[in-house]
Amino acid sequence: MTETFDRTEPVAAPTEPVAARTEPVVARTRPDLKAARAELGDGGVAVVMTMGALHEGHSALIRRARADARHVIVTIFLNPLQFGPREDLSRYPRTVDSDMAICRREGVDLVFLPTPDVIYPDGDPGVRVSAGPLGNVLEGQARPGHFDGVLTAVGKLLHLTGADLAYYGQKDAQQLLLIRRMARDLDFPVDVVAVPTVREADGLALSSRNMYLTESDRETALCLSRALHAGAAAATEGPSAIRRAARAVLVGEPLALIDYLVLVHPSTLEDVPEWYRGEALLAVAGRVGTTRLIDNVPVNVGPGGGALEILSNTAGRDDGPPSTLGSTGPHSPLS
Numbered sequence: 001m002t003e004t005f006d007r008t009e010p011v012a013a014p015t016e017p018v019a020a021r022t023e024p025v026v027a028r029t030r031p032d033l034k035a036a037r038a039e040l041g042d043g044g045v046a047v048v049m050t051m052g053a054l055h056e057g058h059s060a061l062i063r064r065a066r067a068d069a070r071h072v073i074v075t076i077f078l079n080p081l082q083f084g085p086r087e088d089l090s091r092y093p094r095t096v097d098s099d100m101a102i103c104r105r106e107g108v109d110l111v112f113l114p115t116p117d118v119i120y121p122d123g124d125p126g127v128r129v130s131a132g133p134l135g136n137v138l139e140g141q142a143r144p145g146h147f148d149g150v151l152t153a154v155g156k157l158l159h160l161t162g163a164d165l166a167y168y169g170q171k172d173a174q175q176l177l178l179i180r181r182m183a184r185d186l187d188f189p190v191d192v193v194a195v196p197t198v199r200e201a202d203g204l205a206l207s208s209r210n211m212y213l214t215e216s217d218r219e220t221a222l223c224l225s226r227a228l229h230a231g232a233a234a235a236t237e238g239p240s241a242i243r244r245a246a247r248a249v250l251v252g253e254p255l256a257l258i259d260y261l262v263l264v265h266p267s268t269l270e271d272v273p274e275w276y277r278g279e280a281l282l283a284v285a286g287r288v289g290t291t292r293l294i295d296n297v298p299v300n301v302g303p304g305g306g307a308l309e310i311l312s313n314t315a316g317r318d319d320g321p322p323s324t325l326g327s328t329g330p331h332s333p334l335s
């Protein structure tokens with residue numbers, strides 16, 4: 001199964017000629033969204049949430065949503081709540097015209113394009129969704145409060161769009177897990193669907209942040225996906241072999257400042273012990289130039305193992321044996 005990791009995901013051909021597509025309805029305010037949403041009717045409505053600067057990864061989510069649902073809503077919202085004070089909110093790419101062209105091409109029915117004051121009319125909300133302990137590790141450790149900000153916005157957008165289905169990328173594995181947990185723990189009536197990571201032909205995971213990379217940064221950044229690939233290729237040999245193989249690639253690229261490389265249980269995000277067999281998440285984060293990048297590959301650890309496209313539906317508590325995994329404490333770089 002590892003071959004799927006090496007190439008860009010196959011992109012399904014559009015099912016209708018572009019000329020037959022109607023222009024997406026654009027809603028910028030709550031009343032406009034409410035009116036446009038009412039037109040879509042009940043049942044079979046999907047949402048794809050984005051921060052804009054759309055690329056083929058977003059398109060893959062939209063196509064999957066279109067294949068499953070009657071109607072597709074795309075939200076484009078640069079959520080200030082999920083950016084820390086020293087993060088890149090102000091320089092985050094804004095490309096509304098090309099985002100709209102992609103939505104048009106992909107046959108999106110409704111684009112919700114709110115500004116922060118539409119989502120947070122009273123300013124920063126005093127009441128927020130708490131991501132809990134899973135929000136404090138890995139990305140949450142590097143970005144305190146990030147996942148509370150993500151889940152608060154996602155919860156509001158789920159309410160406002162009234163979607164029955166919501167699509168998220170495996171690329172942001174911890175976010176996907178936490179959204180699943182929120183939907184389950186707080187009884188959101190939505191099915192959360194995971195979509196595999198879309199990559200460039202050379203393995204680099206597509207990301208809006210790739211726009212910040214210089215040519216040489218981009219070359220350096222390839223070590224992330226190469227490390228994951230090397231780790232997944234050692235999947236049959238067990239956890240320490242996977243970590244060793246991935247780490248060997250990263251240490252050969254001193255220009256990438258690695259924040260963490262972990263092999264964790266998909267629902268507890270705890271390091272898996274050496275005896276562990278089954279699905280795990282090999283995840284990496286690091287800084288290349290001025291840009292923080294993340295990537296991951298789901299792996300099946302053990303005989304016949306290798307890279308997977310997505311993890312099974314790992315919403316939490318009942319899915320794994322968290323207490324038997326044991327806590328290894330905070331993740332150290334290259335642990």
Ligand code: AMP
Binds near residue numbers: 061198206
């Ligand atoms: P963002 O605009 O970065 O917040 O991403 C919006 C959605 O697109 C999230 O569910 C991401 O996980 C997903 N996404 C971003 N990059 C990719 C990618 N390379 N492949 C698949 N999904 C992606």
